[in-house]
Amino acid sequence: MSGLAAPARDVLPAATAEAGVWLLAESQVEPLAAAAPPEEVLSDDERDRVARLRGPGARRRGLGARLLARLLLARYAGVRPSVLSFATRWHGRPELSPNPWRLRFNLSHSEGLIACVVTSEVPCGVDVQRPVGQDVLHHLAMALSEPEAARLSVLRPGPPQARVLVDTWTVKEAYTKALGVGLRYGFEHLTVEGLPDGPVSLHDARVRHAEDRPWRFRLDHLPTGHSLAVAVRRPGPAPYPIVVRQFMDSPHISLEGVAL
Incomplete structure (x- = not known):
């Protein structure tokens, strides 16, 4: 449950060296759009999709997510953001296509915050x-496995239970999004371990227990009150850290270095 990493270099870290997680405050979407105009960065289809979202908040977060993904991926790939193209895979997951850089990414946003992970x-x-x-907590409780429900029952009702419920859901969301299957996977088959104090791990009853081990998780409680969870399937025995940074405040990212 550690805090955000302090950037230590003035260049973008290689995606082969770490899983880079970048946060964009919703309040920063308009300044970002002013610096990187959507008509110069996004495709016509992306702008149309954002325009069709209901409500100004949803449109703002949708725009921020698309700008964040394109600007980040362009910096990792060393190309102009506008040349990137995407294809929708199973369960609506977007991926770069073509993708000679072999980059993987995933997005999430909730009121007030947008996150993107790149590997x-x-x-x-x-x-x-x-x-x-x-009302939402009741819905989240229906997605608990039996061991999770038993552990939750011994916690004091109120904020302690609520935090564990939200954290459990967030970790499961990150894992199933990494699998590319989403909510249809069946959250009751997944058991998040290590809550409330970590370290966090997850057991998937649908796979052999030995296959749980390559997965690495990070869970943060952010100053904004949000829970942030990241799931990464480790590429091998070498360390592959999950590092969280603020997008607009990081020296790793300078919009002056992005050729729009």
Whole structure:
């Protein structure tokens, strides 16, 4: 549950060296769009999709997510953001196509915050959730496995239970998004372990237990109140850290270095 990493270099870290997680505050979407105009960065289809979203908040977050993904992927690939193209895979997951750089990415947004994770070839998923009301907590509780429900029952009702519920859901979302299957996978087959104090791991009853081990998880409680979870399938025995940074405040990212 550690805090955000302090950037230590003035160049973008290689996607082969780490899973880079980048956060964009919703309040920063308009300044970002002013610096990187959507008509110069996004495709016509992307702008149309954003325009069709209901409500100004949804449109703002949708625009921020698409700008964030294109600008990040362009910097990792060393190309102009506008030349990137995407294809929709199973369950609506977008991927670069063509993708000679072998980059993988995943997006999530919740009111107030947008997140994007980028890796090289490695399956990855990210989910961000803001604090929710009692009606939503009841819905989240229906997705618990039996061991999770038993552990939750011994926690004090109120904020402790609510935090564990949201964290459990967020980790499961990140994992199933990394798999590319989404909510249809059946969250009751997944058991998140290590909550409330970590370290976090996950057991998937649908696979052999030995296959759980290559997955690495990171869970953060952000100053904004959001829970952030990242799931990465480790490429091998070498360390592959998950590093979280702020997009607009990081020296790794300079819009002056992006050829629009």
